[in-house]
Amino acid sequence: MAEVKKLATRDGYGKALVELGAQYPDVVALDADLAGSTKTGMFQKAYPDRHFNCGIAEGNMMCVAAGLASTGLVPFASSFAMFAAGRAFEQIRNSIGYPALNVKIGATHGGISVGEDGASHQCCEDFALMRSIPGMVIICPADAVEAEAAVKAAYLHKGPVYLRFGRLAVPVFHEEGFEFKIGKGEVMRDGTDVAISATGLLVYEAVQAGEKLAEMGINAMIINMSTVKPIDEELVLSAARKCGRIVTCEEHSIVGGLGEAVCAVLSEKLPTHVRRIGVNDVFGESGPANALLKAYGLSAENIVEVTKDFCGK
Amino acid sequence: MHQTDKKSLEILACKVRLGIVESVHSARAGHPGGSLSAAEMFTYLYFKELNIDPKNPQWEDRDRFVLSKGHTAPGLYAALAHRGFFPVEDLTQLRHLGSYLQGHPNMRTVPGVDMSTGSLGQGISAAAGMALAGKYQKKDFRVYTLLGDGEIQEGQVWEACMLAAHYKLDNLCIIVDNNGLQIDGNIAKVMSPYPIVDKLQSFGFHVETIDAHDFDQIENALNIAHTVKGKPTAIVMKSVKGKGVSFMENNAGWHGKATNEAEFEIAMTELKAALAELEGK
Numbered sequence: 001m002a003e004v005k006k007l008a009t010r011d012g013y014g015k016a017l018v019e020l021g022a023q024y025p026d027v028v029a030l031d032a033d034l035a036g037s038t039k040t041g042m043f044q045k046a047y048p049d050r051h052f053n054c055g056i057a058e059g060n061m062m063c064v065a066a067g068l069a070s071t072g073l074v075p076f077a078s079s080f081a082m083f084a085a086g087r088a089f090e091q092i093r094n095s096i097g098y099p100a101l102n103v104k105i106g107a108t109h110g111g112i113s114v115g116e117d118g119a120s121h122q123c124c125e126d127f128a129l130m131r132s133i134p135g136m137v138i139i140c141p142a143d144a145v146e147a148e149a150a151v152k153a154a155y156l157h158k159g160p161v162y163l164r165f166g167r168l169a170v171p172v173f174h175e176e177g178f179e180f181k182i183g184k185g186e187v188m189r190d191g192t193d194v195a196i197s198a199t200g201l202l203v204y205e206a207v208q209a210g211e212k213l214a215e216m217g218i219n220a221m222i223i224n225m226s227t228v229k230p231i232d233e234e235l236v237l238s239a240a241r242k243c244g245r246i247v248t249c250e251e252h253s254i255v256g257g258l259g260e261a262v263c264a265v266l267s268e269k270l271p272t273h274v275r276r277i278g279v280n281d282v283f284g285e286s287g288p289a290n291a292l293l294k295a296y297g298l299s300a301e302n303i304v305e306v307t308k309d310f311c312g313k
Numbered sequence: 314m315h316q317t318d319k320k321s322l323e324i325l326a327c328k329v330r331l332g333i334v335e336s337v338h339s340a341r342a343g344h345p346g347g348s349l350s351a352a353e354m355f356t357y358l359y360f361k362e363l364n365i366d367p368k369n370p371q372w373e374d375r376d377r378f379v380l381s382k383g384h385t386a387p388g389l390y391a392a393l394a395h396r397g398f399f400p401v402e403d404l405t406q407l408r409h410l411g412s413y414l415q416g417h418p419n420m421r422t423v424p425g426v427d428m429s430t431g432s433l434g435q436g437i438s439a440a441a442g443m444a445l446a447g448k449y450q451k452k453d454f455r456v457y458t459l460l461g462d463g464e465i466q467e468g469q470v471w472e473a474c475m476l477a478a479h480y481k482l483d484n485l486c487i488i489v490d491n492n493g494l495q496i497d498g499n500i501a502k503v504m505s506p507y508p509i510v511d512k513l514q515s516f517g518f519h520v521e522t523i524d525a526h527d528f529d530q531i532e533n534a535l536n537i538a539h540t541v542k543g544k545p546t547a548i549v550m551k552s553v554k555g556k557g558v559s560f561m562e563n564n565a566g567w568h569g570k571a572t573n574e575a576e577f578e579i580a581m582t583e584l585k586a587a588l589a590e591l592e593g594k
Contacts, residue, residue: 091438
C-alpha cells in the first residue's frame with residue numbers, strides 16, 4: 001500500500017489564504033506574533049502591505065479585525081485556538097459576533113495534538129465557546145485539501161466564521177478540487193448499524209475504524225461533520241433514522257462540542273442513543289501528538305472499541 | 314472661532330444635554346454623568362469636525378467615530394438625532410423594549426453608529442482597525458474615538474495605542490474624557506491611570522490637553538490633529554462629570570442612574586434656563 005500523504009490542516013489554511021489574496025484585494029490578514037506557526041506567514045510574504053502583525057495582543061487583534069471588516073475588508077485573524085477562542089472570547093462575542101462583522105478567525109493548534117507544549121496550549125474548549133455566540137459559523141476541516149476549500153467557502157460567506165485547524169500532519173484523503181459546502185456533512189461511507197459522526201483529524205480515524213468494524217460484521221455509516229455550527233440537522237436525523245445509534249468523535253472536550261450539538265438535535269427531534277468520544281472533561285498533557293491521541297482515546301482503535309460495545313458485540 | 318459659530322455650538326450642546334437628561338429619564342436607567350461631560354465634544358464632532366452625511370450613514374468614505382466609552386450612548390444619540398440621523402423625538406425610546414436605541418451603541422440598529430461598543434477597551438481597537446483600513450486602501454477618511462478616563466484602566470486600550478503608533482496611524486485621533494470619576498469613585502483612588510499625558514506620549518502619541526467645555530480649545534486641538542503626521546493624536550480633555558446639571562456635577566453617583574421625577578424637573582429647568590439665556594430669550 002502506498003504511503004499516505006500527510007499535511008497539517010494549517011498548511012491548507014496558509015495556501016488558501018495566499019490564493020484568496022491573489023484573487024481578492026479585500027482579503028487582509030492579522031497575526032499575534034505567530035505568523036510562522038499559523039501559516040499566515042505565507043500570506044505575509046506574498047502581500048506584506050496587507051498583513052498586519054498585532055504583536056502578542058489577541059484581544060486587540062480581534063477588535064482591530066472588526067474595525068477593518070466594518071470598512072468592507074475581509075480580515076482573517078489568526079492565533080492558536082487557545083488564544084483566539086479562549087483569551088479573546090469576549091472581544092469576539094462583543095466586537096465581531098454581536099455586530100455580525102465579516103471577520104474570519106483562523107485558529108490553528110486546536111486540540112491535544114499540539115503535543116509537547118502541553119495543556120496550557122491544547123485548546124479543547126473552542127467549539128463550546130464559539131457555539132455559544134449567535135450567528136457564528138464553526139468549521140473544523142479533516143485534511144489539508146478540505147481546509148483549503150473551507151477557507152475559500154468562509155471568504156464567500158458573509159459573517160463571522162471560526163475555522164479550526166491542527167498543527168499535526170494528518171493523512172490527506174480529499175481529492176484536489178473538493179468543493180466545500182458550509183453546513184453540509186459529508187458521508188464518507190454508508191452503513192446501517194451505527195453512524196459515526198466525526199470532525200477534524202478524527203474523520204480519518206473514523207474511516208479506518210469503519211473498515212475494521214466491517215470486518216467484524218458491523219456496517220457503520222461514517223460522516224465527516226466538518227461544520228460544527230450550524231450542524232447538518234438533516235443528516236444527523238437521517239443517520240439516526242437509518243442506523244438507530246450514533247457515535248460522535250472530536251478532538252475537543254465532550255463538554256459543549258460536536259457530541260453535544262448532535263445530542264441537542266436528537267433529544268428534541270428523534271431521541272436516539274449516542275456515545276461521545278472526545279477529551280473526557282480533563283486537561284491534556286505534554287507528549288508526542290500521536291501518543292497523546294492514543295492515550296486519550298482519539299484513535300481508530302478506540303472508536304472500534306466504543307462502537308463494538310455500543311452495538312453489543 | 315467666530316462668536317456666532319461658538320454661540321450656535323453652545324446652543325446645540327445645551328440641546329444635546331437636554332436630550333441626554335430626557336432620554337435617560339424616560340429609560341429609567343442609563344449614564345448621564347459621562348454623557349454630559351462630553352456634550353461639547355459630541356456637538357463639535359457631529360456639527361463641525363466629521364465629514365459625514367446623515368442621509369447616507371453608510372457612505373464608505375465618511376469619517377468614523379467610535380464611542381469606546383459606549384455607556385455614554387445618550388450623548389452620542391442626542392448628537393446624532395440633532396444632526397439629522399434620526400428624529401429627536403425618538404430619544405425618549407432609549408432602552409425601551411423593541412427600540413432601536415439600545416442601551417449601548419448598536420451599529421446594526423442605530424443610523425450613524427459606526428461600531429457597536431459597550432465593553433470597555435474594545436472601541437479604540439476597532440477605531441485603530443478602521444484607521445488601518447484607511448491607510449491600506451489609501452483613503453482620506455479620519456477616525457475618532459472617545460474613551461473614558463476609567464476605561465483606560467483596561468489593558469487593551471494600551472495594546473491599541475501600541476498598534477496605532479506602530480502603524481503610524483496619523484488618521485486616528487483618540488479623545489480621553491478626563492472627568493476624574495468612575496463608578497466606584499475618584500479614578501485616582503480606584504486605580505490611578507495618571508499620568509495620562511506622559512503615558513500617551515511614551516506610547517508614541519502627539520498629545521493635546523484641553524478644557525472639554527471650551528469650543529475654541531476643542532477646535533484648536535482637532536485642527537492640530539489634522540497637521541500631525543506619522544503618529545496618532547490624543548486629546549486629553551479635562552471635564553466636569555455631569556456638566557450642566559448642578560446636582561450631577563462632579564458626583565460619581567450620577568455615573569449610571571436616572572433621575573426621579575423631582576430631579577428631572579430640576580435638571581430640565583436648569584438646562585432650559587441655560588438654553589433660553591444662550592438664545593437670548
